Amino acid sequence: MTDDDRRLATTSGVLAVANLQAQIDGLAAQLAGARSSRAPAVAEQVLLVDLLILRGEVLGLIADDERAAELALVLVRDAPDDGAAWLARARTRATFHRFAEALADLDGAGRRGAGHAALDAEWAAILQAVGCYAEARVLRRDAAERRPDFTTLGALAVLEAERGEVAEAERLFTEARRRYWGVSPFPVASLDFRRGLMWLGQRDLPAARAWFDVAVQRLPAYAPALGHRAEVDAALGARDAAINRLRPLAAFSDDPEYAASLASVLSDAGQPVEAEQWRISAAARYDELVVRHPEAFVDHAAEFWLTVGGDSTKGAGSWNHISRATRAPAILHRVISSG
Numbered sequence: 001m002t003d004d005d006r007r008l009a010t011t012s013g014v015l016a017v018a019n020l021q022a023q024i025d026g027l028a029a030q031l032a033g034a035r036s037s038r039a040p041a042v043a044e045q046v047l048l049v050d051l052l053i054l055r056g057e058v059l060g061l062i063a064d065d066e067r068a069a070e071l072a073l074v075l076v077r078d079a080p081d082d083g084a085a086w087l088a089r090a091r092t093r094a095t096f097h098r099f100a101e102a103l104a105d106l107d108g109a110g111r112r113g114a115g116h117a118a119l120d121a122e123w124a125a126i127l128q129a130v131g132c133y134a135e136a137r138v139l140r141r142d143a144a145e146r147r148p149d150f151t152t153l154g155a156l157a158v159l160e161a162e163r164g165e166v167a168e169a170e171r172l173f174t175e176a177r178r179r180y181w182g183v184s185p186f187p188v189a190s191l192d193f194r195r196g197l198m199w200l201g202q203r204d205l206p207a208a209r210a211w212f213d214v215a216v217q218r219l220p221a222y223a224p225a226l227g228h229r230a231e232v233d234a235a236l237g238a239r240d241a242a243i244n245r246l247r248p249l250a251a252f253s254d255d256p257e258y259a260a261s262l263a264s265v266l267s268d269a270g271q272p273v274e275a276e277q278w279r280i281s282a283a284a285r286y287d288e289l290v291v292r293h294p295e296a297f298v299d300h301a302a303e304f305w306l307t308v309g310g311d312s313t314k315g316a317g318s319w320n321h322i323s324r325a326t327r328a329p330a331i332l333h334r335v336i337s338s339g
Helices: 013-034 042-059 062-078 083-095 099-111 116-129 133-146 150-162 166-178 185-201 205-218 223-235 239-252 256-268 272-292 294-306 312-325 327-338
Strands: none
Touching: 013 042, 013 185, 042 062, 042 083, 042 185, 042 223, 062 083, 083 099, 083 116, 099 116, 116 133, 116 150, 133 150, 150 166, 150 185, 166 185, 185 205, 185 223, 205 223, 223 239, 223 256, 239 256, 256 272, 256 294, 272 294, 294 312
């Protein structure tokens, strides 16, 4: 990593998160007031959906994603002829891995005038998620060739990273950063985090640590980067550092992944009493989420029960559930590949 990779001026991450929360609160209050006198504008409602998804991603708040999904359902009901409403609902459904329904919404958005660039971006994201990398790459490369900016090059970089094309991904990550002209820390932190994930997948722990650190320095509350930074700490034997990163995450986030990770590290560190407290917390939360959002959480729950959860029977049952919960994406993969 060079100094140029680090040097990119954006708004303070602390201030940006505070502004994001204020924007969500203000917009929610504005829309609530508008409903008593007029139908709220679709653009305002879509913005609130997208801001909730962003906050959910940054802070590790599944409740924000659920709230966004509820708002999107109402939005399509109230504005059935607006393509932007259907796009918003597609994004929320994809967030919870309901890919077949998300694709149906994209088709609906297209019939109602949504732009090709926006549709292609959402299509590519779903194709990536179900492992149709070749098809996603066609869309990502076309977008980058038509408009080579931070967004399109960054998306292509992430795709190449997932495909294991590290050299090409590195080139694209660097080029995308050079083309960032905004001041918000969120897009850059997200890109740096995905770069760290690439190196983590390659088992290059120092490189992964460096990019997770860059992401956290830019956005100190960034839960996924903090969680994976703790994973690197634990892998390198720095258990106390990992515990110190995970405790506030597990206490604040409603994503059980952090409580489960903390329980695992505490157990390895010889602290069984506290480990059991977090294990119980994670178990209860996974049970809730598997019922509400099986497509998105059954695989995580299965991994939990087979490891720190300590219930191989329940874990095996969850794995059996995975075959049912992932049937739609599997079918989707075959349909896309053949069509």
